[in-house]
Amino acid sequence: MRNWNFVNIASIVPFLTQLLGLTGYCLVPEFCESRGREWIIAVMPRVRLAACPRCGSSKLKLNGVITRTVRHVPVGSKHTRLKIIMPRMLCMAEKCGKSSTPSLPGVSSGGSITNDLAAVFLGLYASRQTFAEIALHTGASPSTVARWIQRLITALDAARPKILPPTIGIDEICMHDGADGLWTVMTDLETGDTIDVLPATNQDELEKFIRRQDDISQVTGISSDGAQHFIDFARKNFPHAVRTRDRFHIITDLLEALQRTRREAEKHKKMEMDTSNTDSDADADSDGDEEAI
Ligand SMILES: [Zn+2]
Secondary structure, X not given: OEEOOHXXXXXXXXXXXXXXXXXXXXXXXXXXXXXXXXXXXXXXXXXXXXXXXXXXXXXXXXXXXXXXXXXXXXXXXXXXXXXXXXXXXXXXXXXXXXXXXXXXXXOOOOOOEOHHHHHHHHHHXXXXXXXXXXXXXXXXXXXXXXXXXXXXXXXXXXXXXXXXXXXXXXXXXXXXXXXXXXXXXXXXXXXXXXXXXXXXXXXXXXXHHXXXXXXXXXXXXEEEOOOHHHHHHHHHHOOOOEEEEOHHHHHHHHHHHHHHHHHHHHHHHHHHHHHHHHHHHHHHHHHHHHHHO
């Protein structure tokens, strides 16, 4: 472990600034260091608090510093951590006296990585790298990578406008044994894509699904099985849509009807045969009678 001297840092500052893309920070060269495969880059937010976030007073006094370490995009072949030195400001207003620190540019609150690194995770994930590979490249642990990718995908999904397709299918699916094992699956009938999976089949859950949508006006058709709660849901939320039974149930209904017709035809045939047998017996009797006459 060795500290960089000022001359070394000064010679690579343009290089670092370009690579790190640290808008909102300035370097603190005397605290930067190189540790094996890792850089520790000391930075400080450029902007200090102008007013107390609690009372709004501008009477602030520097009251020490707080250091936070977050992971950043690797520089060259080295993993990189930012040692962020945040000035702590004490409010001098009467009845306040609270200390505050500025929020960090480029780091989400409570985050242990910069937003830039989060974007790198997502890029590598999109290029089909595994969590372990991404971890190896970036110096984060595989569980950190997994957690952040999950978080980013959830955020991207939340930002995407929720517009229901023209035709949707709604059905139950058994996820596991037990009373709460039945879930609801919503599908786009044109593409076959799953729109959503709801952890229950009751009206509450279905209504929550509707509230999550930005636009449901495009739905012109909805198909489901004969379950009354699905029919009620469709009637209430899509009164102008065409409601149909799903393909599976149409086929099972047709097969049942076919079976019923076949059984009836068989019964009919049997009855006819029985009748004709009785008739021929009767004929035989009458023949006998005729003979007797
Ligand atoms: Zn204050």
